[in-house]
Structure formats: C-alpha cells, structure tokens
Amino acid sequence: MFKAVKQNQLVYAYGLGLIGVVCFAATLPLTTIALNDFSPTLITMLRAVIAASAALVWILMSQSSRPAQHEIKPLLVSGCGLIFGFPLAMAIGLQSVPSYHGAVVLGVLPLMTAVLSVLVHGYRARLGFWLCALAGASLVIVFTLREQGGSVSWADLWLILAALMASSGYVIAGDLAKRRPGPWVICWSLVLLSPIALVGTLMVWPDFFWARPDSSLLSVLALGLFSMFFGFFAWNSGLALGGIAEVGQVQLLQLFLTLLWGSILIGEVVTWDVWVFALLVALTVYIGRKLA
Numbered sequence: 001m002f003k004a005v006k007q008n009q010l011v012y013a014y015g016l017g018l019i020g021v022v023c024f025a026a027t028l029p030l031t032t033i034a035l036n037d038f039s040p041t042l043i044t045m046l047r048a049v050i051a052a053s054a055a056l057v058w059i060l061m062s063q064s065s066r067p068a069q070h071e072i073k074p075l076l077v078s079g080c081g082l083i084f085g086f087p088l089a090m091a092i093g094l095q096s097v098p099s100y101h102g103a104v105v106l107g108v109l110p111l112m113t114a115v116l117s118v119l120v121h122g123y124r125a126r127l128g129f130w131l132c133a134l135a136g137a138s139l140v141i142v143f144t145l146r147e148q149g150g151s152v153s154w155a156d157l158w159l160i161l162a163a164l165m166a167s168s169g170y171v172i173a174g175d176l177a178k179r180r181p182g183p184w185v186i187c188w189s190l191v192l193l194s195p196i197a198l199v200g201t202l203m204v205w206p207d208f209f210w211a212r213p214d215s216s217l218l219s220v221l222a223l224g225l226f227s228m229f230f231g232f233f234a235w236n237s238g239l240a241l242g243g244i245a246e247v248g249q250v251q252l253l254q255l256f257l258t259l260l261w262g263s264i265l266i267g268e269v270v271t272w273d274v275w276v277f278a279l280l281v282a283l284t285v286y287i288g289r290k291l292a
Contacts, residue, residue, distance in 0.1 A: 013242025017250040020235025023226040025257035028099035028106075029265040030219040030227065031091050037216040040091035042204045043223065048083050048190065048197035050224025055187035056194075058233075067188050071180075074172050079189030081169030083197070083228070086162045093158035097147075100270050103258035104143050105159040107281040108136040110251050111288045113167040120171055125291070132288030136281060143277045182236025190229070249289075252282050 034043050058064070067075055094102055115133050118125045144156045176185045210217075238247045255278050262268040 010242050013238045013247050014250060016234045016238030016241065017247040018238075018253070020231045020233075020238060021250050021254045022257060023231030023234065025254045026261045026265070027223065027227040028090070028094065028102050028258055029262045029268075030223050031087075031094055032099045032262075032266055034216050034219040034223065035091060035095055037212040038206070038220065039204060040088055040095065042201065042206065043091050043220060044084060044088040045197050045200035045204065046220055047087060047224040047228050049194065049201050050221060051083075051228035052190040052194035052197060054225060054229040055190040058183065058187050059191060064184055064187065067192075071176060072192065074176055075185070075189045075192055078169040078172035078176070078185070079193045081165040082173065082186075083189060083193055085165030086169065087223075087228075089158045089162035089165060093155040093162060096153060096155035097159075098268055099262045099266065100259050100268055100274055101144075101147055101155075102159050103255055103262070104274065104277050104281060105140050105156060106163055107255040107278060108140055108285065109163045109166055111136045111285045112163050113170045114289055116167050116171050117174070129288055129291040132284045132291060136284040136288065139277060139281050139284065177236060177240070182238075182240040183233045186229070186232040186236065249286070252286055255282055 031043060038046075090102065090106070111133055114129075117123070118129070140160075141152070144152050148156065173185050173189070238250075241247075256275075259268075259270050259275070259278060263270060
C-alpha cells in the first residue's frame with residue numbers, strides 16, 4: 001500500500017512538473033506575439049505586475065509566513081534575475097530572431113544552471129560533466145553561426161545574457177527552496193519586487209494600450225499568469241513532491257515543446273536541421289546532468 005501511495009505521489013509530481021514545463025515552453029512564442037505591439041521593457045514589467053498580483057492572492061489565502069531578515073536579500077537577488085533580467089534580455093533578443101532560434105540557444109539553460117551550481121557550491125564534478133558543458137556551448141555557437149551567416153549577432157548575446165540571468169536566479173532560489181516550500185520562493189520574490197515592476201510599468205505605459213490587438217494583450221496576460229506565476233508554482237511544487245533527480249528530467253521536453261508552441265501560436269516553420277540541433281542540445285543537457 002505504501003509503495004502504491006508513493007507511486008501515485010510520483011505520478012502527481014511528474015504531472016505538476018509537466019504542467020510547469022508546458023507553461024515555460026510557451027514563453028518565447030508568446031513574447032514574440034507581444035513584441036508586435038509592446039516594448040521589451042513594458043512586457044517585462046507588466047508580466048511581473050500580473051504575476052505579483054496572483055502571488056499576493058496565494059500568500060494571503062495560504063497565510064504564508066513572512067521571509068526572515070536573512071532571506072530577503074536572496075529573494076531580491078534571485079528575483080532580479082528571474083523576474084526582470086531573464087524576460088528583458090530574452091525579449092530584446094527576440095526582436096531580431098524567431099522564437100525557435102531562441103529556444104535552441106536557451107536550450108542549454110539547465111546545463112548552465114548546473115555549471116553555476118557546481119562553481120558556486122564548490123562541488124567536484126566529473127570530467128564528463130565539463131565535456132558535456134563544452135559540447136552544449138559548442139552546439140549553440142555552431143547553431144548561431146550557421147543561422148546568422150557566420151557571425152554571432154547581438155540577439156544571440158542578449159539570449160546568452162538571459163540564460164545567465166535565469167541560471168543565476170535558479171541557483172540562488174534553489175538554496176532557499178531547500179528550506180521553504182517551492183511556491184513560497186517565487187511568490188515572495190514577486191511581491192517584494194512588485195513596487196519596481198509597478199513603477200516601471202507606469203513609466204513606459206503606452207498611449208492607447210487597450211486599443212492594441214487582443215492577441216498582444218492576451219499574450220502579456222498569459223506571460224504573467226502562466227509563464228511567470230503558475231508555471232513556477234507547478235514546477236516547484238512538482239520538484240518538492242517528487243525530487244529534482246526524477247521530476248527535473250521533464251525539463252528536457254521544454255525545448256521541443258517551445259518549437260511546438262511556436263508552430264501552433266505563430267505558425268513558425270521549423271526545419272529538420274533545427275530539430276536535430278534541439279535533440280543534440282537536449283542530449284548534452286541530459287548526459288551532463290547525470291554526470292554532475
């Protein structure tokens with residue numbers, strides 16, 4: 001009976017992890033849609049305001065405990081990377097390249113997070129891990145050079161910066177999540193940084209905002225509610241319930257789901273060679289995380 005309960009719990013954890021990944025995977029195509037009518041800064045700030053509103057509701061309904069004094073700094077630092085740095089740098093990059101391109105470049109994000117975690121915490125990683133990290137970086141470089149006619153564009157540099165911002169935030173938030181429930185970390189980061197998001201939104205608020213196409217308005221709403229709030233909520237809950245080693249493997253699907261979302265939402269045509277690069281990047285991430 002105990003074994004059956006444990007199996008059911010793991011299935012539930014995988015389900016939550018998959019829901020989170022599906023939400024994350026839609027981020028790039030949704031951002032591409034929103035960029036048709038809004039600036040990267042407005043998209044970044046407004047999605048944070050929307051997500052913070054949902055986070056505040058969760059905090060009040062769950063009667064969540066307040067952060068201790070020593071927890072406020074890591075909440076703010078990780079939030080700056082995940083809530084502001086990553087979305088802004090990603091949106092700037094996506095102004096010049098299609099979402100499938102961004103998906104492949106950002107596909108090394110899980111491996112980059114593992115590398116930063118090893119460096120920050122001083123773990124002794126095996127040689128195979130570093131070889132996988134090098135292989136993943138090499139694949140991204142080859143892909144960008146191939147796509148951009150032999151040169152690395154500013155868009156690619158912005159996307160790499162976005163990956164660095166996100167991976168740094170994940171490492172810091174991960175330390176907090178060891179002591180706190182998964183949703184607690186992202187919700188309190190959002191609420192603590194909400195004044196900056198609100199002021200930033202008001203500073204770049206455009207004229208005739210509500211006259212913009214419904215597709216752009218709904219994309220920003222979805223980015224706030226699903227990509228930034230519900231996605232993190234489900235993902236962190238799944239990790240807490242089933243463990244990083246097991247549920248974390250679901251993240252390997254994110255790259256392929258992003259390509260699929262791009263095809264569904266904005267009609268992007270993904271050629272077979274892009275799928276090959278995506279598969280190779282996913283393999284390096286999988287092997288690298290096994291060897292970390």
